[in-house]
Amino acid sequence: MRPNLNKDLYSSKLLKTWSENYGLLPIEKYFIKKYLVNKAAKVIEAGTGGGRIIFEIEKMGYKDLYAFDYVDKMIAICNEKKFHSNSSIQFNTADATNLDVYEDNQFDYLVYLQQILCFLDKDTLHLGLKEAHRIGNANAVYLFSFLNWNSKWYNPILSAIVNFSRVFKNNKVSKNELPWLKINNKFNWRFLNKNQPLNLWLKEKEIVEILENNGFSIIEIKAKVNGDNKVGHIHIACKKT
Numbered sequence: 001m002r003p004n005l006n007k008d009l010y011s012s013k014l015l016k017t018w019s020e021n022y023g024l025l026p027i028e029k030y031f032i033k034k035y036l037v038n039k040a041a042k043v044i045e046a047g048t049g050g051g052r053i054i055f056e057i058e059k060m061g062y063k064d065l066y067a068f069d070y071v072d073k074m075i076a077i078c079n080e081k082k083f084h085s086n087s088s089i090q091f092n093t094a095d096a097t098n099l100d101v102y103e104d105n106q107f108d109y110l111v112y113l114q115q116i117l118c119f120l121d122k123d124t125l126h127l128g129l130k131e132a133h134r135i136g137n138a139n140a141v142y143l144f145s146f147l148n149w150n151s152k153w154y155n156p157i158l159s160a161i162v163n164f165s166r167v168f169k170n171n172k173v174s175k176n177e178l179p180w181l182k183i184n185n186k187f188n189w190r191f192l193n194k195n196q197p198l199n200l201w202l203k204e205k206e207i208v209e210i211l212e213n214n215g216f217s218i219i220e221i222k223a224k225v226n227g228d229n230k231v232g233h234i235h236i237a238c239k240k241t
Contacts, residue, residue: 058089066102150203
């Protein structure tokens with residue numbers, strides 16, 4: 001298993017940006033309002049960052065709320081926001097591939113909408129999905145988002161360049177795992193370096209196959225709402241098979 005360079009990135013350069021984000025994207029609002037319908041349900045958000053989504057869900061009237069992130073500093077910021085807003089959300093530091101802090105079949109709604117699964121590599125993605133499957137109850141609804149390979153015209157070109165470079169560095173990484181081209185809206189000139197944080201970009205067909213192979217059935221898939229595809233993500237509502 002490779003070092004988690006995305007965790008390091010979110011603990012430093014991206015900490016301020018992600019901890020100060022607020023509100024929901026249109027496609028997030030669409031899925032949350034459509035599939036989170038029981039205000040008494042137990043809800044968890046994975047990869048909460050600064051709590052952007054889970055605090056919005058709380059505003060909708062949900063009370064039994066949980067959220068986790070693997071960045072300690074993010075959770076500290078969430079707890080500070082919780083204190084100042086008199087929130088009841090329970091925050092934990094945890095890794096998506098090891099959620100021992102939560103019990104089997106604990107949650108009704110599981111929100112994985114901040115592309116947390118794309119920070120896992122292809123070898124550990126199944127571990128994150130296995131844990132998500134474990135902590136949801138039999139009738140749980142899952143909201144997942146993945147980075148959409150087809151949303152960026154340059155992905156095939158970038159993949160060819162990056163993977164050609166990897167051959168000479170003996171860097172064995174999936175062709176779908178690509179470096180950040182921009183960090184805090186600044187071009188990442190080190191994107192060809194060996195030790196770079198990577199994101200997993202997948203096609204819709206690949207995502208469906210991965211989810212079905214890990215015990216999920218698809219309810220709905222959308223890459224955009226109202227013609228807006230700026231986010232570059234595929235959003236999926238699922239249940240257990």
